[in-house]
Amino acid sequence: MNVIEAIKKRRSVREYKDKPVPEDIISKIIKAGVWAPSAHNRQPWSFIVLTNKEKINELSRHIEDRIRKQNPNYKLRDVDDPIFYSAPAVIIICGDASNKWSTIDCSMAAENIVLAATELELGTCFIGRIKYVEQSFLENLGMKKGHQPVIAISLGYPKEMPTAIEREEPCISWVK
Ligand SMILES: Cc1cc2nc3c(=O)[nH]c(=O)nc-3n(C[C@H](O)[C@H](O)[C@H](O)COP(=O)(O)O)c2cc1C
Numbered sequence: 177m178n179v180i181e182a183i184k185k186r187r188s189v190r191e192y193k194d195k196p197v198p199e200d201i202i203s204k205i206i207k208a209g210v211w212a213p214s215a216h217n218r219q220p221w222s223f224i225v226l227t228n229k230e231k232i233n234e235l236s237r238h239i240e241d242r243i244r245k246q247n248p249n250y251k252l253r254d255v256d257d258p259i260f261y262s263a264p265a266v267i268i269i270c271g272d273a274s275n276k277w278s279t280i281d282c283s284m285a286a287e288n289i290v291l292a293a294t295e296l297e298l299g300t301c302f303i304g305r306i307k308y309v310e311q312s313f314l315e316n317l318g319m320k321k322g323h324q325p326v327i328a329i330s331l332g333y334p335k336e337m338p339t340a341i342e343r344e345e346p347c348i349s350w351v352k
Contacts, residue, residue: 182294187340189299190253190261192332196227197265201296202331206267208292212284215277221285222320224268235313236260242308259305263330268306268314270323282326289329299334302327 206223214220226232236259243250252258260266269286271278290300306328314325
């Protein structure tokens with residue numbers, strides 16, 4: 177699969193097979209992640225990988241509770257796990273809080289990760305709702321000191337790959 181094919185094939189997957197993702201595959205895609213560029217090559221990212229069902233559920237319930245407390249009208253899907261969609265693995269990408277480029281750098285690593293996962297026939301979904309987590313929850317999961325969550329990715333074998341959502345024509349100002 178070439179890069180443009182992977183870019184177009186990637187979709188947000190919100191239904192996963194109940195099948196674990198082997199650790200070596202998760203390591204491989206995270207290693208693809210860290211080939212992303214980063215400002216001054218500081219590589220300000222760190223990763224928390226959850227493959228334990230109970231821990232994923234606990235984190236999901238914690239986030240759901242905090243969302244509902246902060247926004248009682250927030251609409252979440254009516255499924256068992258409306259945060260990570262019962263994915264067998266979750267990667268939380270954290271960034272150095274003192275680095276002003278962290279969010280951009282970690283986002284680039286995140287895109288590499290989802291594209292590498294696509295090539296390996298895995299499904300992913302970016303989970304911005306990780307931002308609702310309490311810092312201490314992630315510290316208890318071993319988050320690197322001085323880091324904070326940027327984005328999470330749910331990961332697993334898709335029940336099916338959703339069809340593409342068409343994109344708008346890009347607004348381009350050509351200056352020739
Ligand atoms: C920064 C960011 C945060 C996102 N957070 C969530 C999320 O918390 N839950 C979710 O189901 N999808 C989330 N998404 C997925 C978007 O809804 C999805 O990418 C968009 O609808 C386009 O669909 P596609 O990914 O299938 O192309 C997020 C995407 C991005 C880029």
